[in-house]
Amino acid sequence: MPRPACTDRRGFLRLSLGGLASALAWPALGGARREEGGKADRFILIFLAGGPSHIDTFDPKPGAATGGPFKAIRTAVEGLSLGEHLPRLAEGARRYAMIRSMTSREGNHDRARYLLHTGYAPLSSVQHPSMASLAARDRRAPSGPSADLPPVISINGAAPGAAFLGSGLDPFLVQSALKPIDNLGMPGGVDRARYARRLKLLEALEDDYSTRGGGPEGAAHRDVVARAVRFMNAEALGAFDLAGEPEAVRAAYGTEEFGAGCLMARRLVEAGVPCVEVVLGGWDTHQDNFTRTAALSGQLDAGLSALLADLASRELLGRTLVVCLGEFGRSPAINASEGRDHHPAAWSALLAGGPVRGGTVVGATDPEGAAVVERPVTVPDLMATVAVALGLDPAGENWSPSGRPFKVSDGGTPVAEVVGV
């Protein structure tokens, strides 16, 4: 975990960094957030990278020839069963809604991941901003302890970025929740006074560069350095430090990287960071699907159920939307390597918090889990649902640099059963 670089961060910052630091905060792009009943102003995305087998997790098909060896277990919600390796999520099923009728057409990891983060299939002509960056734009704190933290943070893995919204809304990557964040402390052998002197000289060099006509590139670089320095000295930096959490809490989340990431996510939203993604990779189970899915399910079960319970007990669940999904599902067919292959036609997504109606089950797949047979939900529909939960207008437009308007959701309709519109 990052160690505090000095005891009086604020004083250091004011004293030493002058214009470089104070003039250039994280760009505050939006106005004050509207307080609305039930809308979430925090967003945690649990991303199951690789594409989890819906059949072995959220949409079990016991009895089907391709159902696999896992049993289905009953949950606290009538009509909802889960794969047997998700017992704690089964117990806490009243906290979340389950959409079992997700359907899309992107079966390539990168394209599907992009789609699930932005709501759009990748286009060569423009990069779309991720929903997290979009949501963070007018939900970030303009001041206060969290203002110096990046407004979008991605833990244990990278996430698609802010595109034309600007690098200030790009996710800051915490490579691993179990390791110190790279380069956040001052270099060895350099104390505060010396670091301040360095920055002062750097500022003079940048002044010269802009006087000589540094152009927009120079200004952007200067801005990004200022943000980095503010981050280094942020009061809320302790939110990344899990050491102060009671042993029992850490154990409940799971002590592996994913559980620690979920705990960090809770600490970050508590500190005021609007959007956090926690990545759990390894779901691309073309080989050994069942062994690997069982192991991953154990981590997911502990981390996600602890997160939901913890958020609820801290009265944060009402203002925090939690979404858990992967980029697609996996095929009913079991291949020669005991694996399941990519399957975008039918899969599941879990939503909780904010206005989400816990205990709801939406849609259904056929007896094999191959196709959606009831109430298909497209990715734009899901994005519209997420937008509504976060208090964003799904039809609201953003303008790309080339002047093309992009709606928050690409023609989707919010799933009323989930968010009650």
Place this chain on the structure above:
Amino acid sequence: MRAALYLNLVVALAAALAGAQDDGTTTADTSPLAGRIDELLAAAFPEGAVPEPPCDDATFLRRAHLDATGVIPSGEAVEAFLRDRAPDRRARVVDELLASPLHAAFQAMRWTRMLVGYDARLPVLRRDALLEWLRGRFEENRPYDEVVRDLITATGTNTENGAVNFLLRYAQSRREAAGAMARAFLGLRIHCAQCHDHPYEKWRQADYDGMLAFFARVGVRRVGEGEDMRPVVEVFERPRGQLTVGGEEDPGRERAVVFPRYLTGEGVETGPGPHHEDRRALFARLTTDPANPWFARATVNRVWAHYMGRGLVEPVDDMGESSVPSHPALLEALAVDLAAHRYDLRRLERGILLSAAYQRATASEGPNAEDRDRYLRRYVTPLGPEQLFYSVLAATGLEDVFRARRPKRIEQMKNGYLARLVVTFGDDMMDEILQFEGTVPQALEMLNGTLVNEGARVRPESTLGRLLQEGGRKDMDLAAQRVYLAALGRLPTEAERRRSVLFVREAASPREGFEDLLWALLNSSEFIFNH
């Protein structure tokens, strides 16, 4: 003694600069291609537009070194170039740079990234072997069409024939291979047609499958284990085998055998009977055939974009029918020239580097500041990851520090550095995001990371170590000048020199002062950008 020598040098340099009249852009052996480039660009200038004048010598030298070899020039090279008053000095530098081993190495780095990305998670993919194979080809300046054919048809083990590692990138995601080929060699994005028809280009799923079928007989088998415990595998061509689509794994489609068909329509017999054509050889031939409408244009566009900071078509790998080149006639002329000269990439590079367009000054103000695609000014670009890494090494002298005692340390530092800064996505395609457009992690790396901070230290053989050994404590003016030459590739202005000396004097020690000066220069916009 050394200090006095340096004083003489700087005085001489200043005198030479004061007397300089010509801009050094005269080329003894004029490149007709450069002339053609300038002619075709001028034909597309907006009415009344006047392009920026040539940049100064120091700027040119830094730019050409960064673009051709991926690393800034040494302080000594800058001094020598500034002393050189020969009218054809720029042309000579271009020829030296293009012939240098660093040029081949940098080119191989860029091509390796294009072909397999930075991701090193696949155990069978030996990225270093591919890099080394490419480096050898580029060093010999082998015709590029031949290089591409060799990559497509490669067989053998991943350790002995580095070229097979391109195909091995797709060993676990075979269906991606056709998309990767089209993107790398044809400048076409067809990979979305893997799952469905392309939304606005003409490509159908059937087109994708037809391209993929050329690779249906690629076999991969494990033949052992290397000393590094990683698998040694062999890529070979099986005598038979077909691509099937649909069926259980792909419920939307009927099960069918797909026969090879290139995007241009050529293909392989689809009737019954054995088909023993070497499918990959055919694919390679069709890719580099002079009649292929995309290959030469895509190649030209990539090279152009690298040197000029912007492709004639953007993005460079999306040259489909819906894209419009900024200069269609120029793109065509360069493609024709490339094909007519045996795909000699160095000839193309030389033409670009010697053009007036390449050597223009930047403009952040005035009428040309708004120019986005007329090449009226030099476009400022951030240094790429490798450029930044090797330039910090060069500026700080870290390369010399490690070369003697810990040669492996440089590789280790580079790998760690890239791992921190290059964000890799997904499992299938090479869509790494280069966070080099100015991001917080990059800034933190430069402010606090080991590369810059180890580099900006006084130690034997480092830039600062040598400087202090050679009398920098006594003659701080000269020392400051040398730090500027090493880091920014130019002499400081009078005001900059005075400020630097004052800064060092006020530090706790000259050692600390110089370390902090170099640190600040390396973090400055002037260092971070290629301009």
